[in-house]
Amino acid sequence: MILPxxxxxxxxxxxxxxxxxxxxxxxxxxxxxxxxxxxxxxxTKNQEKNIxxxxxxxxxxxxxxxxxxxxxxxxxxxxTNQWTxxxxxxxxxxxxxKKAVRPEIGSLIYRSINPVYRNDIMRKAMNESRxxxxxxxxxxxxxxxxTVYPIPLAQACSWNPKLVEQATAVAAKESKLSGIDxxxxxxxxxxxxxxxxxxxxxxxxxxxxxxxxxxxxxxxxQGNKLSDPYSxxxxxxxxxxxxxxxxxxxxxxxxxxxxxxxxxxMPPYEAGVKAGAATLxxxxxxxxxxxxxxxxxxxxxxxxNRWKHDGFVVSDWGSxxxxxxxxxxxxxKDATLKAFNAGVEMDMVDNLYIxxxxxxxxxxxxxxxxxxxxxxxxxxxxxxxxxxxxxxxEELPEKDRYYQxxxxxxxxxxxxxxxxxxxxxxxTLPLAKxxxxxxxxxxxxxxxxxxxxxxxxxxxxxxVETLMAGFQKxxxxxxILNYAKGCDFDGKDESGFAQAVAMGEKSDVIVICIGxxxxxxxxxxxxxxxxxxxxxxxxxATLRKTGKPIILILSNxxxxxxxxxxxxxxxxxxxxxPGIAGGNAVAGLISGRLNPSGxxxxxxxxxxxxxxxxxxxxxxxxxKLGGYQDISSEPMYCFGHGLSYTQFSYGKVSLSDSVIKKxxxxxxxxxxxxxxxxxxxxxxxxxxxxxxxxxTRPMKELKFFEKETLKVGEKRIFKFEIxxxxxxxxxxxxxxxxxxxxxxxxxxxxxxxxxxxxx
Numbered sequence: 226m227i228l229p230x231x232x233x234x235x236x237x238x239x240x241x242x243x244x245x246x247x248x249x250x251x252x253x254x255x256x257x258x259x260x261x262x263x264x265x266x267x268x269t270k271n272q273e274k275n276i277x278x279x280x281x282x283x284x285x286x287x288x289x290x291x292x293x294x295x296x297x298x299x300x301x302x303x304x305t306n307q308w309t310x311x312x313x314x315x316x317x318x319x320x321x322x323k324k325a326v327r328p329e330i331g332s333l334i335y336r337s338i339n340p341v342y343r344n345d346i347m348r349k350a351m352n353e354s355r356x357x358x359x360x361x362x363x364x365x366x367x368x369x370x371x372t373v374y375p376i377p378l379a380q381a382c383s384w385n386p387k388l389v390e391q392a393t394a395v396a397a398k399e400s401k402l403s404g405i406d407x408x409x410x411x412x413x414x415x416x417x418x419x420x421x422x423x424x425x426x427x428x429x430x431x432x433x434x435x436x437x438x439x440x441x442x443x444x445x446x447q448g449n450k451l452s453d454p455y456s457x458x459x460x461x462x463x464x465x466x467x468x469x470x471x472x473x474x475x476x477x478x479x480x481x482x483x484x485x486x487x488x489x490x491m492p493p494y495e496a497g498v499k500a501g502a503a504t505l506x507x508x509x510x511x512x513x514x515x516x517x518x519x520x521x522x523x524x525x526x527x528x529x530n531r532w533k534h535d536g537f538v539v540s541d542w543g544s545x546x547x548x549x550x551x552x553x554x555x556x557x558k559d560a561t562l563k564a565f566n567a568g569v570e571m572d573m574v575d576n577l578y579i580x581x582x583x584x585x586x587x588x589x590x591x592x593x594x595x596x597x598x599x600x601x602x603x604x605x606x607x608x609x610x611x612x613x614x615x616x617x618x619e620e621l622p623e624k625d626r627y628y629q630x631x632x633x634x635x636x637x638x639x640x641x642x643x644x645x646x647x648x649x650x651x652x653t654l655p656l657a658k659x660x661x662x663x664x665x666x667x668x669x670x671x672x673x674x675x676x677x678x679x680x681x682x683x684x685x686x687x688x689v690e691t692l693m694a695g696f697q698k699x700x701x702x703x704x705i706l707n708y709a710k711g712c713d714f715d716g717k718d719e720s721g722f723a724q725a726v727a728m729g730e731k732s733d734v735i736v737i738c739i740g741x742x743x744x745x746x747x748x749x750x751x752x753x754x755x756x757x758x759x760x761x762x763x764x765x766a767t768l769r770k771t772g773k774p775i776i777l778i779l780s781n782x783x784x785x786x787x788x789x790x791x792x793x794x795x796x797x798x799x800x801x802x803p804g805i806a807g808g809n810a811v812a813g814l815i816s817g818r819l820n821p822s823g824x825x826x827x828x829x830x831x832x833x834x835x836x837x838x839x840x841x842x843x844x845x846x847x848x849k850l851g852g853y854q855d856i857s858s859e860p861m862y863c864f865g866h867g868l869s870y871t872q873f874s875y876g877k878v879s880l881s882d883s884v885i886k887k888x889x890x891x892x893x894x895x896x897x898x899x900x901x902x903x904x905x906x907x908x909x910x911x912x913x914x915x916x917x918x919x920x921t922r923p924m925k926e927l928k929f930f931e932k933e934t935l936k937v938g939e940k941r942i943f944k945f946e947i948x949x950x951x952x953x954x955x956x957x958x959x960x961x962x963x964x965x966x967x968x969x970x971x972x973x974x975x976x977x978x979x980x981x982x983x984x
Contacts, residue, residue: 278613279357285608289601295356298593301600302582304331307363307539307573310346311336328354331571331603332539335362335404338371338683343404344617351616359612361603366408366446366457366682367426368392369804370399371627373677373684374636375643376782377412377438379801381428381826382867383642384908384932386441392639393445395632396682398455402626403683404618406610407458409506409539411442413493414463417839419827420473422750425679425782425802427468429826430839430864432489433927436496443500451503452611461497463508463541465490465523470510473836474751476547479510483958484920486512486523491960495532503536503606507569509544516551518544519560524568527960537570537602545575557581562590570599628688636806642906644814645799645823646868647787653774653796655817655870656734662705664732665696666725666768667739667761668714669780675714675740678782678802679747688805692738692778695808699816707732711768714742715758722767729771736815737765737794738778743802746782754833756786769793778811784829787861799823817870822906822932824867831861840864841923865910871901873935875974883980887949887964891980893971894944899935908932909943913952914970914977919963920955925972928952947971953982 273279277291293301310326310333326333328350335343343362351357368374374392375383383389393411400408413435416424428438439461448456466481469490481490494505507524508517517523518540528534545564546557554560561581564572572578585591607613646654656663669675673689696706711725712718729735739761744750756762769775777790777797787797798821800811813819830838835853838860845851852858876896885891897907909932912925929945929952947953954964966982 281614285605288608288613289604292356292358292604293597293601296600298583298586298596300329300356300358301596302579303327303329304358304600304603305571305578305582305596306330306576307332307334307571309334309336309574311342326360328360329358330360332361332363332407334574335364338403338623340402340404340618340620344620347616358604359607359616361407361607361610361612362405363407363409364400364405364682365410365680366396366400366405367410367412367680368396368678368682369636369684370396370403370405370682371684371688372396372399372629372632372636373681373688373804375640375801375803375807376425376678377428378425378782378827379643379803380639381434381438382645382799382801382823383639384824384826384930385639385642386437388635388639388642389438390441390445391635393442394448394455395635397446397448397457399626399632400457401455401618402621405457406612407460407504407606408446409460409462410446411439411459411497412462413439413497414468414508415489415493416468416827417837418468418473419755419783419785419830420752420833420836421468421470422475422679422746422752422783423468423748424784424827425746430828431826431841431927432492434826434930435493437930439493439497440500443497443502447501447503451606451609456610458503458606458610459497460504460506460539461494461502462506463510463517464494464505464528464538465508465517466512467508467510467517472751475749476509477511479512481512484956487956487958487960491527491956498528498532498534503609505534505536505538507538507540507544509541509547511551511553516544516548516553518569519548519553519563519567521567529568531960535602536606537599538568539571540564540569540573540575542573543575545569545572545577558585561585565591565595565599570602633806636804637809640800640803640806640810641813641819643801643803643823644810644821645825645866646814646821647797647799647829647862647866648791648794649796649868651795653734653776654798654815656815660704660733662707662732663696663700664707664709664725664728664735664773665693665738666709666711666728666735667737667764667778668710668712669738669740669778670708670710672780675743676780676802676807677743677804679743679750681743684805690806690808692808692811695810695812696815698809699812699818705732711737711764712760714740714761716760719760719763722764725764725768726771729768729773732773734774734776735768735771736776736778737768738780739765740780741782741785743782746802750782754786755783755830755836756833757790762789765790766793776815778815780807784827786831786833787829788831791861799825817903820870820903820905821867822869822908824865824908824910825862826864828860828864829862831859832856835860841926843921844924869901869905869907871899871903871905871937873905873907874898874900875976878971878973878976878978880971880978880980885947885949885980885982887966887982887984890946890948892944892946893973893978894942895973895976896940896942897935898940899937902937904934904936906932906934909973911945912972913947914972915953915955915967916970917967918955918965920957922955949982
């Protein structure tokens with residue numbers, strides 16, 4: 226990236242990675258601002274107790290008012306800007322970066338893990354700026370900070386929001402102790418095109434699931450209150466419709482109808498806002514002609530006016546300047562005007578707000594009252610976080626911050642419950658105790674980088690338990706492990722095939738560990754096909770010729786095309802990108818020490834050409850016609866699919882009443898019994914269908930789920946209380962909800978029961 230001539234930073238370099246693109250920016254002293262505010266202390270220590278904004282005994286809004294009245298226009302505008310700090314956490318340049326940070330800046334993307342540096346920067350803000358306003362430190366804590374957890378898509382497959390909440394609470398604590406106040410997570414973009422790499426960062430294809438897991442993440446990050454010692458602010462992203470980018474191509478146009486906006490994309494964001502999400506991030510995408518970063522309807526009319534969100538919106542990296550590329554703004558000044566007036570309060574790294582807001586205020590195109598409102602929202606978060614009263618973090622050594630036993634236990638448990646047993650013919654799994662030799666083949670066996678997935682925070686490869694390490698510990702020398710890499714992730718080199726075949730031939734079973742590199746999913750990682758490279762499929766086909774049972778372990782950040790692999794394998798375990806504790810979980814599931822309980826939160830297409838395909842599509846005008854002529858119209862594996870080593874028997878579903886009035890509620894219940902020979906966890910998923918409505922409805926919609934452990938022979942009643950307005954109504958293109966009388970159907974585990982809603 227070539228820095229534009231308008232850049233007014235000094236030449237202290239800061240690096241930041243967005244997907245596979247390394248962006249070089251500077252995070253340093255402003256050379257010119259055309260605004261002059263002398264840096265001088267506002268008061269002595271003895272006077273501070275009489276200053277309202279410095280006195281924690283005053284209500285936050287009074288403190289904000291007092292501070293705003295004291296701020297110059299320059300100081301206000303600086304609060305609306307975010308820069309970066311640290312060169313990929315390389316301490317060799319951090320000292321220079323620290324000196325270059327302007328103490329009045331509103332926020333920094335803090336890339337160091339050192340709380341000492343963070344406190345030094347904060348001390349500079351508190352002591353060297355005129356008013357002593359703390360800097361908000363942000364970072365992309367997407368699925369763990371140093372203790373890296375499974376990617377969010379995998380987390381959704383656990384169907385265990387409490388476990389996800391525990392994981393984000395650990396991530397918050399590690400982040401806070403390392404100097405972070407704010408994470409750019411969770412992502413609740415409903416994603417139905419697995420060609421889009423960022424499908425890895427969200428919770429799958431269902432709006433309700435995204436809402437539930439988004440809320441769980443917010444609760445984990447933010448705790449009971451933002452001022453708690455280990456709480457950090459959450460950021461819902463990418464607001465909104467980003468995942469509908471045409472063809473799965475990142476940053477592209479998204480043709481989002483008003484109906485789709487409200488019934489598919491808005492629900493997770495509304496739930497997150499109601500749960501108290503401190504901030505939101507605007508998306509890169511163009512929403513049907515109006516980019517997300519300049520969309521007054523979504524950012525102000527909906528978010529601020531209708532939902533009453535009192536936090537602030539930050540742009541995505543460079544997305545204000547991107548308005549020029551999108552053809553919505555003619556230059557940086559125009560982009561600033563449109564983004565700010567739409568409702569984006571903080572500019573992430575563009576530096577456009579610093580450059581253009583003063584002139585726009587001078588010209589009367591933006592009022593100082595608008596500036597005040599934006600700064601009020603930013604200051605509100607800083608006060609709620611307690612940064613004015615306790616600006617510094619505890620300076621603990623790394624051993625007391627990371628990899629704590631309870632944190633690792635959560636990582637292992639979440640990895641286990643996220644993994645999905647896709648196929649298990651002839652009860653190939655779990656492995657029989659009589660197995661003497663296992664062939665471990667494939668590029669993922671000893672991998673310690675790609676298992677972490679994209680956006681791995683501050684994770685380090687040396688902390689990862691590899692699949693090999695997991696197998697070695699699990700089988701503890703009782704079984705011989707015969708290893709061969711076989712091939713790389715891609716390329717055409719088949720020279721390792723012969724060794725792989727030799728290892729397979731002398732083993733009782735072949736476990737092949739294949740999948741994606743971490744860079745193949747995530748931001749700027751769109752792919753034209755979701756099939757694995759041919760070299761990996763050819764390796765599996767070659768090993769199939771040995772006649773030995775084939776078990777595939779799949780590690781990837783998106784659904785992948787499995788049609789050909791399904792035909793030449795006996796069992797398939799989807800482990801996603803499980804983080805640092807994946808090896809133990811995989812080995813335990815293969816051996817049978819653990820029982821798989823994950824279920825898909827996203828559909829696996831039979832082939833890339835089926836995309837888009839998802840469970841809650843609308844009915845065709847000719848249901849028996851219009852499918853593909855060359856392949857089946859059915860997916861490879863449906864939303865909710867996942868096998869277990871035990872069996873669960875569902876009793877007959879009952880309703881407390883078959884007729885319900887609009888102001889009443891009814892309860893559905895079903896008895897589920899573990900009829901197998903192993904304790905296990907079952908997720909009961911309740912779907913509602915509305916066959917006739919004034920706005921056509923999806924064939925079915927997930928409305929509730931519950932996951933419970935059932936011991937062998939145990940019976941348990943699973944219940945779902947149906948609230949008509951919540952569960953039976955639907956939005957129109959303006960977001961207004963409609964509740965219409967008529968017949969409805971409740972579905973669970975293939976059972977379908979009819980009930981009626983009356984006025």
